[in-house]
Amino acid sequence: RWTVVGRMADAALFEFLHMEMVAELWSHHSDPGPGGQKMSLSVLEGMGFRVGQALGERLPQETLAFREELDVLKFLCKDLWVAVFQKQMDSLRTNHQGTYVLQDNSFPLLIRMASGPQYLEEAPKFLAFTCGLLRGTLSTLGIKSLVTASVASLPTCE
Amino acid sequence: RWTVVGRMADAALFEFLHMEMVAELWSHHSDPGPGGQKMSLSVLEGMGFRVGQALGERLPQETLAFREELDVLKFLCKDLWVAVFQKQMDSLRTNHQGTYVLQDNSFPLLIRMASGPQYLEEAPKFLAFTCGLLRGTLSTLGIKSLVTASVASLPTCE
Numbered sequence: 001r002w003t004v005v006g007r008m009a010d011a012a013l014f015e016f017l018h019m020e021m022v023a024e025l026w027s028h029h030s031d032p033g034p035g036g037q038k039m040s041l042s043v044l045e046g047m048g049f050r051v052g053q054a055l056g057e058r059l060p061q062e063t064l065a066f067r068e069e070l071d072v073l074k075f076l077c078k079d080l081w082v083a084v085f086q087k088q089m090d091s092l093r094t095n096h097q098g099t100y101v102l103q104d105n106s107f108p109l110l111i112r113m114a115s116g117p118q119y120l121e122e123a124p125k126f127l128a129f130t131c132g133l134l135r136g137t138l139s140t141l142g143i144k145s146l147v148t149a150s151v152a153s154l155p156t157c158e
Numbered sequence: 159r160w161t162v163v164g165r166m167a168d169a170a171l172f173e174f175l176h177m178e179m180v181a182e183l184w185s186h187h188s189d190p191g192p193g194g195q196k197m198s199l200s201v202l203e204g205m206g207f208r209v210g211q212a213l214g215e216r217l218p219q220e221t222l223a224f225r226e227e228l229d230v231l232k233f234l235c236k237d238l239w240v241a242v243f244q245k246q247m248d249s250l251r252t253n254h255q256g257t258y259v260l261q262d263n264s265f266p267l268l269i270r271m272a273s274g275p276q277y278l279e280e281a282p283k284f285l286a287f288t289c290g291l292l293r294g295t296l297s298t299l300g301i302k303s304l305v306t307a308s309v310a311s312l313p314t315c316e
Binding site: 017020021024025058084 | 170171172174175176178179182183201205208209212213216241242
């Protein structure tokens with residue numbers, strides 16, 4: 001019994017809580033207009049940022065001593081992603097000029113959404129927290145960044 | 159590296175997210191008066207309830223077939239508590255008339271709080287989500303319940 005419940009909660013607790021948080025922010029915070037939505041997105045991004053910072057501060061010292069920027073990005077794609085989403089990022093690309101494209105072909109926070117092009121506009125609210133999470137973790141690792149997300153077709157996300 | 163990060167996030171992700179959620183609800187939702195606080199508490203309790211229901215729905219079928227109420231309570235104290243808080247409940251008492259007292263001597267969501275009697279009044283906002291979580295899980299297991307929390311001295315909680 002232990003194993004099953006453990007597995008259940010690892011992934012599910014965070015995902016369910018995240019979903020509730022998005023729903024709660026949307027029901028109480030948003031004016032119907034784009035101004036209200038922008039506010040809710042930035043609240044979610046800020047929460048993600050602080051959680052990312054806090055997680056980053058718990059990392060063992062050797063993790064904090066990455067020499068190369070690319071190593072940090074690989075750490076996010078492998079270790080952080082597994083810790084939070086129980087899967088690795090599917091690909092990492094870079095232009096070698098400080099821009100990195102991380103692609104997840106089945107992003108867990110999008111999987112529960114109904115799919116179909118008409119739902120694409122709903123996607124940003126399921127991505128804002130995670131953008132902040134990456135930005136916050138990077139910040140603790142000494143890297144200032146700008147993190148944005150885009151979805152061309154559900155549940156893939158860059 | 160895998161193990162360390164895994165351990166880090168299991169416990170920390172939920173706790174940090176919970177903390178952010180409490181802070182967010184308090185900063186935006188609460189009138190300074192008791193009415194506003196009550197509203198935020200019931201929002202948190204409701205979020206916990208829905209997360210508990212959702213977790214409960216993921217339980218394997220044999221878990222749902224508990225015969226005795228006491229078995230369900232033991233399940234909450236052992237398996238659910240470990241899955242969510244990485245520890246077991248410290249004690250479970252009952253009057254054998256449908257009332258159960260669950261005691262956690264170092265409740266993780268209270269541990270980060272400053273301790274001292276003057277902080278006791280802050281405690282309810284760190285307990286509301288978990289009360290809802292228990293009520294929601296019980297509800298999925300077919301038990302209607304009333305769950306309240308009390309703190310006599312931090313970080314112990316009944």
